[in-house]
Amino acid sequence: MADDKKPKKPGKGRADTGLKVRVKTARGRTASSARWLERQLNDPYVVKARREGWRSRAAFKIIEIDEKCHLLKPGQRVVDLGVAPGGWSQVAAKKVGSTAANPLVVGIDYLELDPIPGVVLLQKDFLDEDAPDQLIAALGGEAPDLVLSDMAAPTTGHHKTDYLRTMHLCEVAADFAINVLKPGGAFVAKVFRGGTENELLAQLKRHFSTVVHVKPPSSRQESVELYLVARGFKGRADQTED
Template sequence: MASKGKAKPAARNLKKRVKTARGRTVSSTRWLERQLNDPYVAKAKLEGRRSRAAYKLIELNEKHKLVKPGMRIVDLGCAPGGWCQMAAEIVGADPDDPRIVGIDYLDMDPIPGVIFLKKDFNEEDAPQALIDALGGHKADLVLSDMAAPTTGHRATDHLRIIALVELAADFAIEVLAPGGAFVAKVFQGGTEHELLAMLKKHFRSTFHAKPPSSRQDSAETYLVATGFKG
């Protein structure tokens, strides 16, 4: 027989909402609200990760086995260090044998075993600075989570990010050891056929991947190229 007690109240909507504030735009309010309700942001804080972006590389690595112990890795656009941090854990980098080199024009707190260059990768001398930091060694993996400042014009923004990816790909081809891999953030839309054609000449396999932690409403995806031919 059904209980005659009071019916249980319906579950509350626990989503956190941000009140509008003077000086805060609608878009920034939406971004803050999304951050407060993002499970990956909460997970990053709980696990001591530098950013939610770490889980994109973690998930890509779980599926495609990109990062392995002993590797030498270059991380382009590395701040605040989520990818460097994760890679250092797997590679086994230490201060006496740094195996990861990161570059960004933004500040990044030190990570043991990671050489950080505060520099814009677009600068003419940036590729050579990274090569020098590798100490004469070839890299096994080049990562790029770089994104150009957005203009709000989708076609223009896409061209900017593709230009960055092409620059990163040219660098990867120069520094990778045979069998190495290249991973770069791109945004869906427009054409990438010239970039893909170039990568297919130099890598045995090229494909796109969208890790679960990459927001589903975002056009963001990752271009992965493996098996560098040398």
């Protein structure tokens, strides 16, 4: 309780002391869960996210991607696929100026989430057939400027299987983005190290001016995740016809 009464200044928190917190196994706690908890307690991004009010350390990934690629601008409309736990939508809402009166950000996830100020949340599986229409309806029928996807399939421990399942989600998200984005829009999606499938890369390069892979500093170095960033959507035939 003493920590609650006297908040520590930035840079003075437990994670910055150089002393590593050790977590022992206990009744009902497996060795793997103890390792996970120990990693969380010693992760400076977890501490910083809690201090700054972000829902997860993942918020810093989109902050860092945006600092590098300049994606989020005031007044833009954003779709967040796989929104849970909500850090990306929190950042997006703040950057674009989304409010309850004028919501510019919509997120979708099959998990239930607490409300996020300025964000319309749909509790639904993005792979459901009617999900795309519901997302656009939640934006008032307007096309988004940016589609974000931090979706990843639940891991099995088998690298090839996990890679293929997450790549499938990325491909579905890319198809959605190409079908709904405004000209000049952008798409960001999680992929796993091993490279994006050539067919998907070729598809994105046909539709976007630039396509790059980004590994934000807050993405753990041991993690196999990368982020695919496609900018400058060229538009579809129906958008360019006069």
